[in-house]
Amino acid sequence: MNPASSLRAEKLTLAVLICGVSSLALSDFVSPFYWTLSVVAGLLRLWRGPGFSLSELQASLIGWLGFFWVGLELILGRAWVVAFTDFMLILALAVVIEAPTPRNHLHRMLVGLFLVLAAAVLTDSVLYVLPLAAMMWFMWRAAACLYGLNWSGSDLSAASVKRDMRWMLFMATLAGLLFVVLPRFDVHSALKPTQPRMQTSGFSDRVQLGDFARELDATVVMRVEPAEPITSAEDLMKFRRQVGGRYWRGVALPSFTGRGWQQQEQSVIRHWSRGSEVRLSQKEDIKLAVYREASDHAYLQLPQGLLRIGALPESVRLGSSGALSFDRALSRRLRLKMEISMGRASPFSAMMRAPDRLELNTGKIPAELKQWVRSLVSGIQDPAIALRKVADELHGWIYDLNAQLDDVQPIVSFLEKKRGHCELYATTLALAARELGVPSRIVNGYFGGEWNEVGGFLLIRQQHAHSWTEVWLDGQWQSMDATPASRWSLSGVRFPAFDEVWEAIKLNWYRYVLEFQDSDRTALFKEAWQQMRRYGLALIFGLFLVGGVAMLIRWAGTLGLWQRFQANPAAWPLLDRWLSNRGSSRLPHQPLRDVAVPAGVHVVAWQAFVSAWERQAYAAERPWKRRELKRHLRAL
Amino acid sequence: MAYDPADLRLPGWLLRLFDALIRLRLPLTSGWSIAMTRAGVMFMLALIGVWAASFYSGNNLLYLCGAVLTGIVSAAVIQGMRLLRRMPAVGDMKLPLLEVKQVHVLRQDLPLPGGTSAMIDILGSYAAGAFNLQARCENDAVRISGRLRASRRGVFQLEYLRLQSEAPLGLFNIEFRQSSEYQIYVLPEAVPWQASALSGAHGQGMRDGDEWRDLRSYVPGDALSRVHWRKVAANARTDTLAWTVKRFADDESNQDVSHLRVDLRIPPQSKHEDFERLLGKAWFWLQQQRGRPGSLMLGRKLFDIADEQQINRAMRALASCRPETMAPAAGPGLLLSIYEARI
Numbered sequence: 014m015n016p017a018s019s020l021r022a023e024k025l026t027l028a029v030l031i032c033g034v035s036s037l038a039l040s041d042f043v044s045p046f047y048w049t050l051s052v053v054a055g056l057l058r059l060w061r062g063p064g065f066s067l068s069e070l071q072a073s074l075i076g077w078l079g080f081f082w083v084g085l086e087l088i089l090g091r092a093w094v095v096a097f098t099d100f101m102l103i104l105a106l107a108v109v110i111e112a113p114t115p116r117n118h119l120h121r122m123l124v125g126l127f128l129v130l131a132a133a134v135l136t137d138s139v140l141y142v143l144p145l146a147a148m149m150w151f152m153w154r155a156a157a158c159l160y161g162l163n164w165s166g167s168d169l170s171a172a173s174v175k176r177d178m179r180w181m182l183f184m185a186t187l188a189g190l191l192f193v194v195l196p197r198f199d200v201h202s203a204l205k206p207t208q209p210r211m212q213t214s215g216f217s218d219r220v221q222l223g224d225f226a227r228e229l230d231a232t233v234v235m236r237v238e239p240a241e242p243i244t245s246a247e248d249l250m251k252f253r254r255q256v257g258g259r260y261w262r263g264v265a266l267p268s269f270t271g272r273g274w275q276q277q278e279q280s281v282i283r284h285w286s287r288g289s290e291v292r293l294s295q296k297e298d299i300k301l302a303v304y305r306e307a308s309d310h311a312y313l314q315l316p317q318g319l320l321r322i323g324a325l326p327e328s329v330r331l332g333s334s335g336a337l338s339f340d341r342a343l344s345r346r347l348r349l350k351m352e353i354s355m356g357r358a359s360p361f362s363a364m365m366r367a368p369d370r371l372e373l374n375t376g377k378i379p380a381e382l383k384q385w386v387r388s389l390v391s392g393i394q395d396p397a398i399a400l401r402k403v404a405d406e407l408h409g410w411i412y413d414l415n416a417q418l419d420d421v422q423p424i425v426s427f428l429e430k431k432r433g434h435c436e437l438y439a440t441t442l443a444l445a446a447r448e449l450g451v452p453s454r455i456v457n458g459y460f461g462g463e464w465n466e467v468g469g470f471l472l473i474r475q476q477h478a479h480s481w482t483e484v485w486l487d488g489q490w491q492s493m494d495a496t497p498a499s500r501w502s503l504s505g506v507r508f509p510a511f512d513e514v515w516e517a518i519k520l521n522w523y524r525y526v527l528e529f530q531d532s533d534r535t536a537l538f539k540e541a542w543q544q545m546r547r548y549g550l551a552l553i554f555g556l557f558l559v560g561g562v563a564m565l566i567r568w569a570g571t572l573g574l575w576q577r578f579q580a581n582p583a584a585w586p587l588l589d590r591w592l593s594n595r596g597s598s599r600l601p602h603q604p605l606r607d608v609a610v611p612a613g614v615h616v617v618a619w620q621a622f623v624s625a626w627e628r629q630a631y632a633a634e635r636p637w638k639r640r641e642l643k644r645h646l647r648a649l
Numbered sequence: 650m651a652y653d654p655a656d657l658r659l660p661g662w663l664l665r666l667f668d669a670l671i672r673l674r675l676p677l678t679s680g681w682s683i684a685m686t687r688a689g690v691m692f693m694l695a696l697i698g699v700w701a702a703s704f705y706s707g708n709n710l711l712y713l714c715g716a717v718l719t720g721i722v723s724a725a726v727i728q729g730m731r732l733l734r735r736m737p738a739v740g741d742m743k744l745p746l747l748e749v750k751q752v753h754v755l756r757q758d759l760p761l762p763g764g765t766s767a768m769i770d771i772l773g774s775y776a777a778g779a780f781n782l783q784a785r786c787e788n789d790a791v792r793i794s795g796r797l798r799a800s801r802r803g804v805f806q807l808e809y810l811r812l813q814s815e816a817p818l819g820l821f822n823i824e825f826r827q828s829s830e831y832q833i834y835v836l837p838e839a840v841p842w843q844a845s846a847l848s849g850a851h852g853q854g855m856r857d858g859d860e861w862r863d864l865r866s867y868v869p870g871d872a873l874s875r876v877h878w879r880k881v882a883a884n885a886r887t888d889t890l891a892w893t894v895k896r897f898a899d900d901e902s903n904q905d906v907s908h909l910r911v912d913l914r915i916p917p918q919s920k921h922e923d924f925e926r927l928l929g930k931a932w933f934w935l936q937q938q939r940g941r942p943g944s945l946m947l948g949r950k951l952f953d954i955a956d957e958q959q960i961n962r963a964m965r966a967l968a969s970c971r972p973e974t975m976a977p978a979a980g981p982g983l984l985l986s987i988y989e990a991r992i
Contacts, residue, residue: 115656134706149717160818184717191715526710528709
């Protein structure tokens with residue numbers, strides 16, 4: 014085996030393996046220590062070459078040690094998925110530093126491929142496309158390199174990178190086409206729920222008040238875009254106005270514990286099976302596509318004015334408190350099609366049960382709060398007006414995520430300091446309502462969101478999580494929000510401009526890759542056809558133009574114009590300077606053969622030089638580079 | 650090549666299963682078929698697994714992986730097919746003229762644009778034998794090399810020409826079976842003989858003071874003293890195995906042996922080997938004299954050996970020659986006969 018070919022195979026197979034490790038590193042289920050170890054070992058191997066290696070026996074020993082170590086991890090309570098990825102990465106480490114044998118090359122390619130496939134199940138990051146594309150390239154080159162080794166005579170030389178790039182383009186196009194065209198089958202539901210997603214939304218069906226730091230978490234929870242493409246900027250602006258500023262209702266919490274809120278056992282009002290649609294009204298209004306990030310809870314966040322949810326990915330039930338939840342938590346990303354009304358009133362309100370004793374329970378209300386409410390609304394008989402006054406009072410307080418509160422009596426502490434976060438405001442208002450004899454509860458969900466200008470969609474982040482109050486007035490549950498408006502000016506996004514672009518890319522990744530469905534294929538073809546009709550003429554003209562330019566460049570290339578253009582401007586000034594240093598000079602565009610022989614140069618040598626110069630200058634030979642000209646001049 | 654899953658020390662039964670799968674050769678289109686290598690079996694099993702998981706799970710990233718791997722497989726197959734299709738036709742390969750029981754070494758460089766690095770097996774079959782050549786493609790050129798040997802004389806239609814390659818990735822063995830109109834001439838084994846010894850005017854040795862006029866290809870039986878060794882050495886540097894022999898001006902002066910008549914009759918007591926030997930002598934003479942003014946009369950057929958087309962016809966006639974019952978037509982020159990040899 015040729016040492017150069019062997020070294021090339023070594024680097025290429027190592028690259029395949031590193032692609033696998035990198036793709037798995039994108040998963041939430043991987044310990045950074047293990048993948049860092051493999052990557053560092055890989056880089057060291059690249060740097061130090063095959064000298065940095067262990068024998069097969071030593072490498073297999075590492076593999077076996079890894080096996081037993083992972084077994085121990087499982088006994089100690091490590092999640093099986095994490096233990097599995099740990100083992101795969103320890104194996105990758107062993108393979109990285111194994112002696113470079115044909116067996117090792119195969120090990121690397123197999124392990125690399127397996128890691129990439131495992132990562133397809135364990136991650137959904139848009140960055141996954143990078144190691145996947147890199148693996149396609151390196152696997153092709155590595156397999157071609159291994160194929161070319163050990164033939165009789167000598168190893169085959171490597172194919173040119175330029176040529177392989179063309180094939181790479183072909184492969185990528187074919188892969189894209191297959192991805193779009195191949196049908197999706199329905200059996201996926203049996204496996205999909207088991208696809209683990211570590212990410213948690215932070216959304217909770219309980220509230221704990223007290224002194225602990227809260228942060229503005231910029232993690233994305235939902236992305237909301239028009240279900241059908243909007244082309245005009247005006248329509249997009251209208252959509253933005255209509256969808257923004259809505260409450261996204263999650264779960265209602267009726268039971269106050271003194272330090273927080275808990276959910277109550279609730280009866281199921283209605284049940285919808287998988288694949289059916291939740292239709293609350295026959296009206297059709299604004300159509301949304303909602304991309305819900307992977308989450309560990311079963312609640313659906315319902316926008317104000319919800320009319321319909323189409324094609325449920327799993328059966329859902331409507332609880333008596335108006336919370337819509339899946340029968341089992343789907344720990345994966347979901348795409349839901351919804352319709353909402355222009356107005357904010359939702360038919361859901363009418364389906365909620367009347368308040369029960371929990372929502373009127375005043376047992377845990379602190380005496381300080383009762384006294385504060387009485388002093389604030391003294392003389393007001395109408396509970397609705399009294400509640401409005403309480404809310405107005407709270408609106409004037411300070412929003413503070415990290416207010417230091419008493420853990421035992423957080424509400425009392427809040428009343429003293431007049432600063433806190435939304436759960437404290439919602440709790441205070443809800444307890445004030447109960448004190449006034451109005452049934453109340455708090456609701457956890459999201460509010461508002463931020464508009465992504467690049468992608469034209471609404472982004473709801475963890476920092477938009479919110480608590481507000483529902484009170485029973487006029488025979489129905491009504492929302493009231495006591496949180497100061499200053500809360501919505503806060504943001505935890507560090508690089509907003511970059512973040513907008515990045516989120517737009519991610520949405521496209523979700524839309525066109527992760528959540529691509531059969532229905533999208535039809536929409537894609539329709540869209541392509543529309544675009545074709547719209548821009549077909551321009552496209553044909555553009556193709557002709559590009560083709561013409563390409564032919565012109567090719568023609569110029571055959572005439573050697575590029576060589577002249579590239580070579581001479583760099584070479585002529587150098588040559589002219591050299592001539593002037595030797596007492597000779599050349600006028601612009603004067604051929605070199607007409608220039609007098611420079612001082613100190615033999616005539617024969619000069620004539621040979623002129624001849625060689627003309628051969629390269631007029632494209633009979635490859636044009637000289639600058640250093641080649643210097644070499645010729647030194648020889649003179 | 651360093652690309653065999655056997656290196657993974659797989660269990661024997663699995664390797665046997667792989668080998669059973671390797672033997673499956675699936676037709677693609679007319680003349681094309683495909684089989685897997687051991688590495689290809691592993692790759693295809695992985696691909697099937699990925700697609701099965703994709704269809705089962707509906708996981709779009711697995712779909713993407715499956716599409717990428719399918720892209721690699723498709724590109725490998727298409728590239729392999731393009732390579733075989735672009736291979737020079739058998740007529741362009743310039744197969745050497747075969748002689749009975751002689752081993753002929755072929756080593757030839759031809760242009761093959763495309764920049765593919767590959768090894769191709771070229772398998773040909775005809776009634777008198779088969780040949781197995783190897784083509785090494787790299788750097789926009791292909792080097793075809795191998796040995797050819799024929800068992801009997803004749804003009805044979807090439808039954809098929811099979812091109813096989815595992816390029817570019819070593820995953821699939823693609824075969825392109827060409828039906829060809831190409832004819833292979835298997836000539837008799839050349840029998841050196843001294844025409845001058847018979848004529849008394851012409852020899853193989855170098856004459857004192859004589860200057861060589863030009864070169865011709867070496868013919869088995871040529872005197873080694875006539876081989877132009879410096880030319881052979883120069884050819885060897887360019888990887889062409891062509892021996893050349895000097896021709897002297899004095900050779901031309903002997904005009905009477907530029908005409909040869911061959912009597913194709915066989916006396917009843919003669920053996921078939923005698924007939925073959927007779928043809929071998931004619932073939933030897935033709936090689937020595939080709940390109941010079943002269944003629945070969947083979948039985949009743951006359952060939953002008955100064956004309957390249959006529960020489961080809963003469964070779965075909967020599968290859969397919971059968972004993973005749975009639976004496977050769979009258980004419981000048983040397984008569985070769987099993988009965989007798991006379992001027």
